Amino acid sequence: EPEVxxxxxxxxxxxxxxxxxxxxxxxxxxxxxxxxxxxGQKVEFLVSFYxxxxxxxxxxxxxxxxxxxxxxxxxxLKIRSTKLEDSAMYFCASRVDSNSNQPQHFGDGTRLxxx
Amino acid sequence: xxxxxxxxEVTAVEGAIVQINCTYQTSGFYGLSWYQQHDGGAPTFLSxxxxxxxxxxxxFSSFLSRSDSYxxxxxxxxxxxxxxxxxxxxxxLGGKLQFGAGTQVVVTP
Numbered sequence: 003e004p005e006v007x008x009x010x011x012x013x014x015x016x017x018x019x020x021x022x023x024x025x026x027x028x029x030x031x032x033x034x035x036x037x038x039x040x041x042g043q044k045v046e047f048l049v050s051f052y053x054x055x056x057x058x059x060x061x062x063x064x065x066x067x068x069x070x071x072x073x074x075x076x077x078x079l080k081i082r083s084t085k086l087e088d089s090a091m092y093f094c095a096s097r098v099d100s101n102s103n104q105p106q107h108f109g110d111g112t113r114l115x116x117x
Numbered sequence: 118x119x120x121x122x123x124x125x126e127v128t129a130v131e132g133a134i135v136q137i138n139c140t141y142q143t144s145g146f147y148g149l150s151w152y153q154q155h156d157g158g159a160p161t162f163l164s165x166x167x168x169x170x171x172x173x174x175x176x177f178s179s180f181l182s183r184s185d186s187y188x189x190x191x192x193x194x195x196x197x198x199x200x201x202x203x204x205x206x207x208x209x210l211g212g213k214l215q216f217g218a219g220t221q222v223v224v225t226p
Contacts (some may be wrong), residue, residue: 006159033212045160045204045216058211091157097212105150105162106214 004028006109008094014115015084023079023112025094033097034077035106036069038062038090045093051077089116119143121217123205128223135192137220139205142186147208149181149188154202154219164190165208200224210219 007026014112015021027034050057051069059067068080077096083090089112095106123139139149146169152160166172166181166188178191192199204223206214 035213037214039157041157042216044218045206045214047213047215050211050213058213093159095214100212103148103165103167105165106212108152108159110159111157 006094006096006107008092008109008112010112011110012115014023014117017086017116018083021081021114023081023092023094023114025077025079025109026075027077027094027096028098028107029075031096031098031107032101034069034071034096035058035097036079037093037095039093039110039111040090048079048092050064084114084116086116089114119215121205121207121215123203123220124221126221128225129195130225131193131195131197135195135222137190137192137203137205137222139188139190140186141188141205141207141217143207143209143215145210146154146183147210149179150206150208150214151177151179151190152204152216154204156201159197160204163203172199172219195224197224197226216217 009024034051039045049059049063066082091111093111094109097106121141129135150165151163153161164179171180176193181188202219204216204219206216
């Protein structure tokens, strides 16, 4: 069964450094999402992306965050200058179309640790 | 405001039935989804309700009452592997998911 893949599985970065988290959504999916989950807390929406542009973003997704689909397969999340509070699990998800009956498929996540 | 409420933990024995309730308060409601998460791994889709009523998928069933802003997930014939966190999530306009805080299900022998 096709799946969403994320790399790296764990990223350790010094505060203030830039980090790029990578995702390969399922190939025929059109809608892409990033979520984060701080340890022990709920999963929080960050951003949705469709047709090469951001559809919606949350309050968490400030100017330090950006997303890009540089080619036909990758979907990246960049944090320009990381802060301690960015430490979390980051999940990428994709959905095949706009039908709300279609589920979002999640990757295994990238654990981001900011020192 | 916008919120989802679900119990923090439920404990049950193997073979039992567990019901996880979820109440929500949100705008732009399209449907209610349920996801399973083992030890901080990938949330895995279990079920989705857009309309009132019961959806059955094997040992798992999900129910929705839009007028009551309420849903539940029913886990039947509990197995040890069902020990995990279960999240209800509202699907909102644009497809984004708004998650509840999760219910930790502990299955004991």
